[in-house]
Each structure stands twice: as C-alpha cells, then as structure tokens.
Amino acid sequence: MLSPTLLTASRSPRVRRLVTTAPGSRHLVERFVVGETLDHAVGATRRLVADGLTVTLDHLGEDTLDVGRASATRQTYVSLLDRLGELELAPRTEVSLKLSAVGQALPRDGHRIALENAHAICTAAQRAGTTVTLDMEDHTTVDSTLGILGDLRADFPWVGAVLQSCLRRTEADCRDLAHAGSRVRLVKGAYAEPSSVAHAAKRDVDLAYVRCLKILMAGDGYPMVASHDPRMVALAGVLAMRHGRATDSYEYQMLHGIRVGEQRRLVAAGEQVRVYVPYGADWYGYFMRRLAERPANVGFFLRSVFTH
Ligand code: FDA
Numbered sequence: 001m002l003s004p005t006l007l008t009a010s011r012s013p014r015v016r017r018l019v020t021t022a023p024g025s026r027h028l029v030e031r032f033v034v035g036e037t038l039d040h041a042v043g044a045t046r047r048l049v050a051d052g053l054t055v056t057l058d059h060l061g062e063d064t065l066d067v068g069r070a071s072a073t074r075q076t077y078v079s080l081l082d083r084l085g086e087l088e089l090a091p092r093t094e095v096s097l098k099l100s101a102v103g104q105a106l107p108r109d110g111h112r113i114a115l116e117n118a119h120a121i122c123t124a125a126q127r128a129g130t131t132v133t134l135d136m137e138d139h140t141t142v143d144s145t146l147g148i149l150g151d152l153r154a155d156f157p158w159v160g161a162v163l164q165s166c167l168r169r170t171e172a173d174c175r176d177l178a179h180a181g182s183r184v185r186l187v188k189g190a191y192a193e194p195s196s197v198a199h200a201a202k203r204d205v206d207l208a209y210v211r212c213l214k215i216l217m218a219g220d221g222y223p224m225v226a227s228h229d230p231r232m233v234a235l236a237g238v239l240a241m242r243h244g245r246a247t248d249s250y251e252y253q254m255l256h257g258i259r260v261g262e263q264r265r266l267v268a269a270g271e272q273v274r275v276y277v278p279y280g281a282d283w284y285g286y287f288m289r290r291l292a293e294r295p296a297n298v299g300f301f302l303r304s305v306f307t308h
Contacts, residue, residue, distance in 0.1 A: 032257045033283045060278050065107075085127060165209035251271075
C-alpha cells in the first residue's frame with residue numbers, strides 16, 4: 001500500500017518542497033543519481049565501463065509543459081551524445097530518453113514535438129555510434145510512445161523501448177515487438193496505475209514479467225532484462241540456454257546504486273550488464289519512484305532527515 005500512496009503524495013507541491021529541501025535528502029539521492037553535471041555523468045560512466053559494465057545515461061527531467069524546456073533538453077542530449085562520441089565512450093554507452101522531457105505532455109502538438117526532438121537526438125546518437133532507448137512513463141503515454149518508436153525506427157532501426165509488465169496490454173506489446181532487430185527493455189513498472197489497466201498485486205506483476213520475458217526470449221529481438229529481482233535474473237539465464245541464445249543476443253540491466261554486487265557477479269560470469277545512470281538537477285520524480293519501490297528506502301530517508 002505504501003508505494004501507490006507515496007507516488008500519489010509525491011505529486012503534491014508541499015511534499016516536493018519538503019523532500020527537495022530536507023537536509024538529509026542529498027545523502028540518499030547520491031545513491032541513485034551520480035551528480036548534476038555532464039562531467040559527473042562522464043566520470044561515473046568511465047568508472048563503470050572500466051569495470052566491464054555498459055551504461056545507459058538518463059538526463060533527469062520529465063513532464064515538461066514548456067516548449068523552450070523541451071528544446072533545451074533536446075540540446076542537452078545532443079551535447080551529451082557529441083561528448084560520448086569524442087571520448088569514444090560510445091557504443092558501450094547509450095542514452096535513455098523520457099519523451100515527456102522533450103514535449104510529449106504539451107497540450108498542443110505534444111506528440112509531434114516529442115517526435116521531432118527525439119529524431120534530432122537519434123541523429124546525434126547515430127553520429128556518435130550509439131543507440132537510444134525510450135523510457136516508458138504512465139499508461140496514458142504508451143500508445144504515443146510506441147507510435148513514436150515506430151516512426152523513429154523507420155530512420156533509426158536500432159531505437160529501443162521499455163515495456164512494463166504491470167500493464168495488462170504488455171504481453172500483446174511484447175509479441176508485437178519480439179521481431180528481429182527490436183530492442184525491448186522489460187521492466188515491472190514504476191508508476192501508480194489504475195486496476196482497469198494494470199495488475200494491482202505485486203505477485204501478478206511478477207507473473208506477468210515471467211510471461212513477457214518468455215515471449216521476448218523466445219522471439220528474434222534483443223531482450224534487455226531490466227530487473228533486480230534474483231528470480232527474474234535466474235529465469236533469463238535459463239531461457240537464454242533453452243533458446244540457444246549467445247550472451248551477446250540479450251543483456252541484463254540494473255539501476256545505478258541497486259544490487260551493485262550482483263551487477264559485478266553477472267559481468268564476471270561473462271554476461272552483458274548495462275547500468276542505468278541518471279544525472280541532472282531535476283532528480284525529484286526519479287528519486288520518489290526509487291523510494292516507493294522499497295519501503296526500507298523510506299525508512300533510510302526519514303532517518304537521514306532526522307539525523308541531519
Ligand atoms: P522488485 O521491485 O521486485 O525488486 C527486486 C529486488 O531489487 C528488491 O527486493 C530489492 O533488493 C531490489 N530493489 C528494487 N528496487 C529497489 C530500490 N528502489 N532500492 C533498493 N533496492 C531495490 N520503470 C518504468 O515504469 N519505466 C521505465 O522506463 C523504467 N526504466 C527502467 C530501466 C532500468 C534499467 C531498470 C532496471 C528499471 C527501470 N524501471 C522503469 C523501474 C522498474 O519498473 C521497477 O520499478 C524497478 O526496476 C524495481 O523492480 P524490480 O524488477 O527490480 O523488482
């Protein structure tokens with residue numbers, strides 16, 4: 001119950017003010033977010049790549065209702081990609097993009113503006129020699145995001161997308177996207193969703209993840225197994241063996257700061273592991289989703305607020 005309540009409360013401006021100004025926040029934020037600047041992102045990326053991991057960088061920010069901010073985010077991504085190209089960190093480093101950060105949520109022409117901005121970002125990724133994966137936000141955005149994915153793939157067939165097992169529609173989406181060349185990052189889902197469109201019980205979300213993973217691993221695409229759940233990680237290994245998949249035909253993905261030992265263990269076992277690395281000043285939404293995923297994190301947060 002804590003998770004949906006926290007996600008709903010996180011939309012309140014008072015809660016936002018409290019969390020972003022609390023003296024102990026920064027300490028816990030640093031576990032999940034590598035810093036505010038491009039240099040912080042590059043430094044963290046270099047360390048992870050040196051340890052045999054690959055990276056997907058996320059410039060934090062979402063739900064922009066301002067065309068100027070959407071353009072500024074596009075430019076931030078283009079500069080980031082140019083830098084990754086110069087430093088030869090691509091292709092071991094790609095980027096993750098929230099379409100709501102580049103205009104999807106704008107009331108007029110949001111879909112078109114997000115597509116244009118994402119197209120410019122993909123052009124920069126192509127120049128740098130790397131890829132882009134579209135994050136998935138709440139269920140109201142899924143049709144638009146998958147539509148933009150289809151349009152982008154006409155010019156950039158390597159663009160990937162996230163699918164969330166919590167949504168009832170996702171098994172069908174997995175079947176549609178399990179084709180050759182298709183990169184799908186499968187996650188459980190981090191947004192508070194109504195039961196009309198999503199499984200409410202965690203057990204049902206987990207079972208749906210298993211069904212979706214089976215579809216993707218049996219298909220011809222490139223599954224990205226994005227979960228920290230030891231059962232899902234183990235199942236992916238079993239399915240890869242069953243379908244005769246080589247270790248370069250799928251990958252594991254985890255968030256920065258979560259199950260770091262497991263990330264290293266998988267690399268040592270010869271698996272490909274990509275770490276999702278967020279950076280930027282607008283960490284609030286991302287941070288609240290990480291708190292909501294794990295009640296223990298709320299305890300850490302409250303303790304650190306009170307000890308400061
Ligand atoms: P589960 O929640 O069952 O956690 C399994 C175990 O992992 C826990 O027992 C705990 O040990 C550890 N763990 C998980 N979350 C933790 C946390 N916050 N702090 C500490 N430990 C934690 N979601 C979405 O809706 N849209 C998206 O685009 C993405 N993108 C994305 C990319 C990548 C690379 C990952 C790994 C995840 C996402 N997510 C996401 C988030 C995803 O939907 C989900 O909320 C989290 O991954 C947690 O789910 P698990 O599969 O890890 O399982």
